[in-house]
Amino acid sequence: MTVAFQKRKRWSNHTGNQAVEPLRIYRPATLLELREIVRTAEADGVTVRAVGSGHSWSDVALTTGYLVRTDRLAAPLQLERVRRGWEGGRLMRVEAGMRLRELNRELDAHGLALSQMGGYDAQTVAGVISTSTHGSGIELGPIADFVQSLDLVAAGGRVHRVERSDGPTNPVTFARTHLDWELHQDDHVFNAVAVNMGCMGIIYAATLAVEDAYWLTEVRELTTWSQVRGRIEAGIRGNRHYELYLNLYPGAGGEHRVVVCRRNRTADPGRRRATDRLRRHWWIELASSSKVIPFLGNLVLDLLPDRAPARTDRLLGSLADDEYSGPSYKVLNIGAANLLPAYSSELAVPLEADAHLRAVDRLIEVAARHRELGSQYHTGLVALRFVRASPAYMSMMHGRDTMMIELIQANDTEGGYELLGTYEDALYDLGARPHWGQVNTLTGSHDTLGRMYPAYDRWLEVHDRFNAGGVFDSPFAKRVGICRK
Numbered sequence: 001m002t003v004a005f006q007k008r009k010r011w012s013n014h015t016g017n018q019a020v021e022p023l024r025i026y027r028p029a030t031l032l033e034l035r036e037i038v039r040t041a042e043a044d045g046v047t048v049r050a051v052g053s054g055h056s057w058s059d060v061a062l063t064t065g066y067l068v069r070t071d072r073l074a075a076p077l078q079l080e081r082v083r084r085g086w087e088g089g090r091l092m093r094v095e096a097g098m099r100l101r102e103l104n105r106e107l108d109a110h111g112l113a114l115s116q117m118g119g120y121d122a123q124t125v126a127g128v129i130s131t132s133t134h135g136s137g138i139e140l141g142p143i144a145d146f147v148q149s150l151d152l153v154a155a156g157g158r159v160h161r162v163e164r165s166d167g168p169t170n171p172v173t174f175a176r177t178h179l180d181w182e183l184h185q186d187d188h189v190f191n192a193v194a195v196n197m198g199c200m201g202i203i204y205a206a207t208l209a210v211e212d213a214y215w216l217t218e219v220r221e222l223t224t225w226s227q228v229r230g231r232i233e234a235g236i237r238g239n240r241h242y243e244l245y246l247n248l249y250p251g252a253g254g255e256h257r258v259v260v261c262r263r264n265r266t267a268d269p270g271r272r273r274a275t276d277r278l279r280r281h282w283w284i285e286l287a288s289s290s291k292v293i294p295f296l297g298n299l300v301l302d303l304l305p306d307r308a309p310a311r312t313d314r315l316l317g318s319l320a321d322d323e324y325s326g327p328s329y330k331v332l333n334i335g336a337a338n339l340l341p342a343y344s345s346e347l348a349v350p351l352e353a354d355a356h357l358r359a360v361d362r363l364i365e366v367a368a369r370h371r372e373l374g375s376q377y378h379t380g381l382v383a384l385r386f387v388r389a390s391p392a393y394m395s396m397m398h399g400r401d402t403m404m405i406e407l408i409q410a411n412d413t414e415g416g417y418e419l420l421g422t423y424e425d426a427l428y429d430l431g432a433r434p435h436w437g438q439v440n441t442l443t444g445s446h447d448t449l450g451r452m453y454p455a456y457d458r459w460l461e462v463h464d465r466f467n468a469g470g471v472f473d474s475p476f477a478k479r480v481g482i483c484r485k
Contacts, residue, residue, distance in 0.1 A: 003033045003040070011067055013054035015343055015411065022067040029072040031204050035157035038202065041066045042156070042471050049474050050202040052124030053099060056437035057343045059476045060131065060197055068202060070097030070124060076106050077205055083170035088148055090210045091168065096126035096203040104329040113213045113327070116140040119334035126203040131437035132195045132395040134404060135332060136243040136385035138236040138351075144194045144392050146209045151181075152193060154201035154466040160184060162193045168207065187391075191455070192462035194392040197436050199477050200466035215266035216241070216331040222320040225256035229357060236386045240264045241332070244384040246360070247316055248367040249309035256364065257316045263332070266325050305414060308377040315381060341411040342380055345420040346435035347427050348396035349403050351386070355430045356403040360384070363405070366419075366426050376415045380408030393455040396433040404435070444481015 005024040012019035023046060028034045041048035046065035054061070073095040080093070090112060094103060100114075101121040107113055116135045123133065129150075134142040149169060150162045159181045163169060167185045174183050184190070193200055225246060228235070235242045241263035250256050324331060349359045363382065370376040383406040390397040396404070407423055409416040421441045424434055433452050434440035442448060450456045463482070467473070470483065477483045 001032070001036045003028060003036050005066075011051065011054075011069075013056060013061075015057065015341070017057060017343055018059055018062060020062045020064065020067070022063055022065060024066045025069060026066060027069045027072050031073075031151075031153070031159070034068070034073070034153050034202060034204060035159065037066065037068060038153055038155075038471065039157040042469060047471055047473050048202070049198050049472065050126065052097060052127040053122050055120065055123045055127065056131065057345075057439045058435075058437055059474075059479070060436050062476060063474050070095075070126065070202075073097035073204065074099070074102065074124075079207070081170060081173065082168040083173075086166070086168050088166075088168055088209060090212070091148060091207050092210045093149075093205060093207040094125060096124065096129070096206050098125050099123065100125065100128065100329075107210060108213060108327065108329070111213050112210045113329060114143075115146060115209070115211050116143060117329065117332050118143070119332065121329070121333045125206050125208075127437070129203065129206060130195060130197055131435065132390065132392065132397065133437065134385065134387045134397070135241065136387065136404075137239075137241040138386045138388055138401060139240070141388040141390045142195075142392070142395055142397055144395060145388075145390050147194060147206055148209050149207035150190075150193060150203055151205040152201045152203055152466070155468040155471055158182060159204065160193075160201075160466070162186075162190050164190045188458065189462055191391050191393050192459045193466070195390075195394045195436075196459075196463070196466075197394070197476070198474070199472055199482055200463055201472060214328050215325060216263045216328045217266045217323060217325040218261065218263045218321070218331050219323055220319055220321040221260045221262075222317060223258050223260055225258050225360070228258050228260060229360075232356070235260065235262070242386060245316060245319060246382040246384060247309065247312045248364050248378050248382055249312065249371070251309070251313045257313050259316050259319045305375060305377045305379075308379040312379075312381050342408050343411065343416075343439060344380070344406050344408040345424060345439040346404055346406045347424060348387075348433040348435070349405065349427060350431050351401040351403055352431075356384075359403070359405060359427050359430050359432070362426050362430070363407070363423055366422055370415075370419060370422065374415070376419055377413070378407070378419060379410040379413045379416065382407055393459040394436075394453055396435055398453060398455065406438075442480045444479065449481055 005026045009025050010021050026037050047063050048066040049063035050068040050070050051061040052070050074097040075095050077093045118133050118135050128143045132142045152160045162184045165185050165187050239262045243261045245259040247257045349356050367378050385404040387397050387402045389400050420439050473483045
C-alpha cells in the first residue's frame with residue numbers, strides 16, 4: 001500500500017511560535033493507512049509523529065521526519081461489547097483525531113457529557129490525553145484519567161489496546177476479532193501509556209468514561225489575593241470546579257486583584273433563566289473574537305509596556321459575572337478568550353503544606369523584581385486550577401493533588417519567554433513540573449525527569465518496548481532526555 005503525502009511543506013502550530021518543515025506530511029483516513037505510515041518510517045530510517053489541532057505552545061509535536069496530521073481520523077466508533085461483570089459506567093469510543101468540540105456534540109446528541117474538560121474545545125482527544133490536559137476540580141483528575149481504553153499504533157505498525165487490569169474489553173472476544181492486535185490489561189502498562197507525549201506511538205482511538213448530560217452554573221466574583229489566600233482549601237473542597245484568576249501586580253491599596261470562579265451543577269436545569277444568564281457577557285466575547293481590538297492591545301504593550309498591570313486589573317474587573325448557566329461543555333469552555341493572541345506556560349505544584357501559596361508569593365516577587373530591574377512585564381493574568389492526583393506516571397499531577405499555575409503572556413510581550421523561564425526556575429525547588437504542551441525550558445540534564453517523576457524508570461521500561469528502534473523519537477524527546485541515543 002502507498003499512502004499519499006506532501007513533501008517539505010511547512011507546518012506550524014496555531015499561534016506560529018512552533019514550526020517545522022518535515023520530510024513528509026501525511027493525512028491518513030484509516031487505521032490501515034496509519035499502520036503503513038509507521039512501517040514506512042521505520043523502513044526509511046526516519047522518525048514519525050502525530051499532530052492534531054496544533055494547540056501546544058511547546059515543541060512536543062514537532063518532527064523532522066514524517067509528520068502525521070490526524071484531522072481525517074475523527075469519527076465516532078462502534079462501542080465494542082464489554083466483558084461480563086464490568087461496572088465502569090457509560091462509555092464513548094472515538095477516533096483520537098476528533099476535536100473535543102465535535103466530541104461534545106456527539107455526546108450531547110446521545111444525552112451524554114464529559115465529566116471534565118479544559119477551557120478549550122478545539123484540541124484533539126489524543127492531544128489532551130497525551131499531555132495530561134486538565135480542568136479544575138479537586139475531585140476530578142486530568143482528562144487522561146477518564147480514559148478506559150487506548151488503541152495505539154506502536155513500533156512495527158502493531159496495534160496495541162491498552163487498559164487497566166479491570167478494563168472493559170472481553171479478552172476472549174478480542175482475541176477472536178482482532179487477530180493481529182495485542183491486548184494489555186495491566187495497570188503498569190496503562191499508567192505508562194496514558195500520558196506519553198507521543199513518544200510511544202500514535203493513538204488511533206480512545207474509549208472514555210462519560211456520564212449523563214448535565215448543566216453547570218458559573219459565578220465569577222471579584223476580590224483580592226489577601227482575601228482569598230487563606231480560603232483556598234474551603235473553595236476547592238466546597239465546589240465541583242474552582243479556579244482563580246490573579247494579577248501578579250498590586251493595584252489600588254497595594255492589593256492584588258483576583259477573580260474567583262466557581263462552577264457547580266445547576267440545581268434546577270429546567271428553570272427559566274433571563275437571556276443574560278444563558279451566556280457570558282456578549283461584549284467580552286465580541287472583543288475577544290475581534291482581530292482589531294487584540295491588535296491594538298498588543299500595539300499599546302509595544303509602546304507602553306508599563307500599562308500592562310493596569311490593563312490586567314481592568315480585564316479582571318470585566319470577567320466578574322453573577323451567573324452563567326448552560327450545558328456543562330459550554331460552561332467549561334472559556335469561549336472567545338481562546339482566540340486572543342497569547343501564549344503561556346503552566347507549572348504544577350503540590351497541594352502539600354503551603355507549597356502552593358509560597359509558589360504564588362514567589363511569582364509575585366519575580367514579577368516585581370523584573371519590573372524594577374529591566375522594565376520587563378507580565379502582560380496577562382495568572383490562572384490557578386486544582387486537580388486531583390493522577391496514577392499516570394508522567395502526568396504533571398502524578399501522585400499528588402496539584403495546583404496548576406498558568407502564566408499567560410500577550411503575543412508581543414518583550415522578553416515574555418524569558419520571564420516565563422525565570423518563573424519556571426524559581427518554582428523548581430517547590431516541586432514544580434512544567435506542562436508538556438505549554439512553553440517550558442526542561443532539559444535532560446541532571447536527571448531532571450528522574451527527580452521530578454518517581455515512576456520515570458517504570459515509564460521508560462514501557463517506552464522502550466513500544467518505541468523499539470526509536471521511530472517515535474523527536475527534538476522534544478531529545479531535549480528533555482527521553483531518547484536513548
